[in-house]
Amino acid sequence: MVAALSIDPIPVLETDRLRLRPLELADAPAVQRLAGHPAIADTTLNIPHPYPDGLAEQWIAGRAEVARGGSGVTWAIADRATAELYGAISLAITWQHVHAELGYWLGVPYWGRGYTTEAAAAVIAYAFSALGLNRVVARHLPRNPASGRVMQKNGMRYEGVQRQHIRKGDRFEDLVCYGVLREEWAAGHP
Template sequence: MVYKFETDRLLLRYFELSDASRVQDLAGNEEVARTTLSIPHPYPDGAAEQWIVNVRQFSEKGERYAFAMVKKEDGLLIGTVSIGISKRHNHAELGYWVGKPYWGQGYATEAARRILQFSFEELHLNRIFAAAIITNPGSYQVMRKIGMKEEGVFHQHIFTWGKYEDLVFYGMVKADYFRIK
């Protein structure tokens, strides 16, 4: 099944190979890469194309959904929001990034809120969680704004950019989602 969602300002749709150069441009920004857990820097040629092929295959299996965040007003791709699903545990990890020119404008919150709704109301998942590098308060502010609660800090959990970084984890279960909806 192919999913496509609209919010007030965004269209969330599957990625197309024609999006690859835009993904590489946005994700290739060092400041964007420094705020994420998995974007390489420098961003290698061909990596965006391979990533798009991979996420399309994962979505066909219902294992991972990655959506392009596209501004409705001008059709410009500005970032991504995704969920990686564990069918065995009926939960998913939420992830997102937004291109630097679009930081601080509420796009990640808007997209994440819609994907939370999709996760609980359409996929019937029981739990959604997310992690952010502790030095990226913008990311965990998104988690707070959509109603997720802080669940803890994993000290020196990842090694990135030449040093160990703490990760802060947030989560929400289905019952809490429907209680605050």
């Protein structure tokens, strides 16, 4: 059994254009506005629409606690120059298997600029190099190919489909699975 690593404080990760940093309570209004767009709820599993008052504050406080316990880590995706909040990205960690699932959402006005791909690259690097994980996975709905592209552009390999794995509203939907191993990532990052 591998002991959970407490992630406290959550480190800041910088990329060319982005600053990934811990979420703060002051982010709550922007989180509610951006995550509250129906297009975000439509292709994610745990974001409701309409997005109720108080949920963003509750979620932000909970994420800090989860990181302290070591079962996950969530970053705000913000502009490196202007500090504008764009979205969020996370790892849900299973220490027993030394792997994590990557998840993310980006505010609709910022789609299509490569931001999530850039953020995911930094988070995957952190997962392997700082946390020492062996594998990172991610899953998307078949009707969300943009998310699949983010996975592909980060060297994740298609691993198959979990048929009718989730229920959204009144229908079952498939999940498309991607994964990358530490050795594959390391080969591309000597």
